Amino acid sequence: MGMNLTLKHVKQVGPGRYEFRRRVPEAVREAIGKGEFKRVFEASSPAAVAREHARVSAEFDRLVASAGAALRDTSPRTPRETAQVNRKRAEELLAGVRGPEDEEAKRDLLADLLAEEGADPALYRAVRMPEEPLPQHTLEDARKLYLAEHIRADGKEHRKEELSLDRVFDRLRAALGAEVVRTTGLGALRREDAKKVRDYLMRLPKRGGGTISPATVHRDWKLIVAVVNFGLREFDLMGKAANPFASMPIPGATSGVTVSAAERRDAMPDEVAAKVLERLPPVLALIWRILAGTGCRPAEVTGLRVEDVKLDHSIPHVCIFPNEVRSLKTRSSHRRVPLIGDALEAAREAVEAAGGSAYLFATYATPQGPLAVSSTLMRTVREERQNPRQTVHSLRHRMKDRLRDAGVDKAAQDLVLGHAADSVGEAYGGAEGRLRVAHRALSAALRGDAEGQREG
Template sequence: MKLLLGHIFSVSIKYVYQRGNTYYYQRKIPQDLLPRYPGTTHIKVNLKTNEPAQVAKKVRDLNRQYESTWAAMRGNSDLQPLSIRQAAVKLLDQYGLKPQPADNDEHGVDSFIGLLQRKHEAYAQGDPEMYESADPEEYLDPTELEALRLLNEEPKFRLSDALQLYLHGHKNKDKKKFRADTERVWGRLITLIGDKELEQVTRADANEFVSRGIAEGAKTTTIERHISILRAIFNVALVEREIAKQNPFLRLRIPRLGEDSKTREPFDNDQLIILAQECRKEDDDIRWLLALQIDLGCRIAEAAGLTLEDLHLDAPIPYVSIRPHPWRTLKTKSSKRNVPLVGVSLWAAQRVIQAAQPGQLFAFPRYTDKNECKATHASNTLNKWIESRLGVKKTTHAFRHTIRDRLRNVGAPKDIQDAVGGWGKEDIGDKYGLGYGLQQLKMWMDKVVLSAF
């Protein structure tokens, strides 16, 4: 279908259709693989966005995912899509049944077996010899075969089970982004090698995950991050299930790791001044969020997830307390810190407090509530705005590189730079108190305040 970009241009994106304000990805399952997708002929996914760029990105990712799955299925006749097992569990549920080792009701079992028996009889068409010799695979579809296996066999511990075990005990299991990121990476592994028993996953499977990622154009550092997720899930599963097996994702080698990464260009002084001045002109919560980052050098999530109580404007030295919250954790222990508010960041914090409504908890309720901090949404919006004002593609994360450069250029010691950006190897609170520490930090940060702001 065609998606409108602005008022002039439109672009055609295959495999997308619109219903109301919702866009869907829909693609035919290849004819040769249809037998392994019983009951359906198409893949259909709600894209959950109507933004053209996001639609295009999701469609590109889905195309890669399913084409990879189909290639793997063609190379292995025993490989089934994960949906087969899910469909089998649903089929059993229709009869009030659960996979072994559940204590199932005999009436439910009899009803389900009766369904399979009727299919057996229909296939034999009254021929006793055909009835006796028929293999279940000849008259049952893949979902029914899987349901029968789940009902009768002692369950095997599979990759999908390992994911649930890992998430169940993880401290961030209720964090929507954490779950989504973890499920997406684990899903890529299952897409590639199938929902194998955990003990059957090999080093060759792990290396294939790396090779496929490189072939599909993923950055090597992204693959490294995905490998760390897979390794963590395997570690938990191997320990909890007492499986005597070496983690296949341990010490994997990624060819030319990091050589394809792009250096983030920091903002120069003129660009910072333009952004600060434009923030003051527009003077809204989106611009306050960006302005906070300019002279703090904090991560977008660190700023977007602040509460009003994190902004200490009545202190002798105004400062922001960057600390973990249920809706937004911090990247590392050393990310917890107190940083003086100076320059345009002080102005932004003052505007947040001045504009706060009675009973307001969050500094940026547009992006944060008690359940989550939508830092990615904020980043996408601000990155586009930065490009529109400067005419160059730079992201909010560049403020972190920039604040280090600015401090370095005025001679600030490395431990001061680390304290401001949360780069140290220890909790900043162990080294800098709220008195002397803030004074020391402010002395250096005052040296980098934008002169034209």
């Protein structure tokens, strides 16, 4: 069977067998350990070839992104890392010493040679005193471990979380000093250090004047506490050292009252949404129209495959499920969302524009795609809004308000927006039943009354 579409980096190598080959960028070849990426897959139709091509392409992108992210972390070594490097180097050099059979004599001979050559005193020390305890783990050690084993634990690059970690630690270094963060052991940090960081954050200026809000300080603080707790646990320091950042009061952050997401953002007025749409380039305009008409999250739309868009179904809809380039926030986010009105027209236009691509918006079908879309959309929103509490996410609040104003019950609202618990989904029966309920709810919201939610 020959392919009826042209895809980069793939060729047919036999009946139903295809090979994907792509050169690894020179900047990350050493980190990856090879100069070319190859995968062979089987597919029985052009559509299947496109799906497999998208899957393997995404795997390649993740591999390159992960290697590139590791190379970008060029922060100076901590004392413990330096000691470990010197200890390893000392053992390598010791293995090359010939003559004395006694290990202590070998170490003496090697140390004398290093002293004559004026080698690094730390390396000399590692040869002479192999049993010397390693320096304590520091905040910087905890940051690096949190990045490697928490944020990147799945082998993917999570740019938004990495940027948040970078931002918070830049602020930590500014408050305490870069050397304190890099060299001071976790067990040596005191409550006074934590208060110093808190007071620095509370005075931090923001764009447009004033200081950052207590809520922003609280958000950063939670990440600091999480990183230190992770380090204490993974470095086996629980019970030996306390987290000085834990339970630190942040004046004005909560005042004893939990601030909901709804209170932190306002729904977007129709006129603002329309002005934003007018200024967007074609692809982003299609994404905006689907977001506005479905209440979906940006990542849910940018990660759509063409096959996820069911235009020929009796109820046109999109299937929101995890795939190679996009995970989902919660299990309840797995759902089918009806397409009605302008969102349906936008989906039709997007499918036609996708051509032979497996993804509806191929440009943004990467792990970093949702962040790129949100950042670009947010720039336009800032220029058109009058209320600073309006963000891209305000489109979801807008849909939430419309559903509520139309008299749609909360369970059906949650089914549309991806908040529904398993028990809610089960109450509406199977997938087709849930789709009908969601269609009635959205129809009611977009008409402005509750008629669309009622049984026919």
